[in-house]
Amino acid sequence: MLPGLLGRLDPAGFEQISDPPSTEPRLATLVDAAGRARRRGRRMRRWQTAGAALAAAGLAIVVGFGVGWVGAGGTPDTAPGSQLVAMQPVASQLPIHAEVGLQAAANGTEVTMRCWWEPTNPDGRPMDFELVAYDRDGAKQQVGSWAVSPGAEIVFTGATRFEHDQLERLELVRADGAAILAYQVG
Incomplete structure (x- = not known):
């Protein structure tokens, strides 16, 4: 049934229903899209790296203060209620x-x-x-x-x-x- 219908279509009617031909080559469009995806990936990795570094620095500060706080109470000179x-x-x-x-x-x-x-x-x-x-x-x-x-x-x-x-x-x-x-x- 479809071949019969296509046979009735003249070239002027075919141009009306079909997409206009692309003025941009498909390869250039694909390369541009790949470049945008790569830049987006790099940007995302930079943010992830910065976030991980910030989290590590925060953890180091918390651990540093924690060790100092615990260590200060544990030495014989400063142990609360424990005069030597x-x-x-x-x-x-x-x-x-x-x-x-x-x-x-x-x-x-x-x-x-x-x-x-x-x-x-x-x-x-x-x-x-x-x-x-x-x-x-x-x-x-x-x-x-x-x-x-x-x-x-x-x-x-x-x-x-x-x-x-x-x-x-x-x-x-x-x-x-x-x-x-x-x-x-x-």
Whole structure:
């Protein structure tokens, strides 16, 4: 049916119903469209890169402030409610010094300690130490242990299960169990 209808169409009628011929070549139109798409893609990638960089910078600032804020409260010098107090020599006159601070914690007491050894030992070998907590009934619990060399300093925070009102004393002891320094809590 269609071929019969097309056969009845004269050339003047065909020109009336058909699209006018394009004055622009199709290839030039396609190249222009591709160029616009490429520029749009580049612009989008630039915005994405700038947004990601801005987000990373914001995260770095937040993390930096967070670390500074958390770190400021965690150092022994500035821990709220935890003033450091000097421990007293027990028997030996070793050139070891220590300060402790106590802070109530959820399940006991947090102990902050700063311990240093004057640089007087000629051989320079480290010694092992422990911090031991005693309650009023004589029970004991190790809070921490470490090795310190002459001239070195160590700062740490540990915890004991004893509540602050149960603590009797803290002792700094050598590895052989001999008490060097003590702090009477109550």
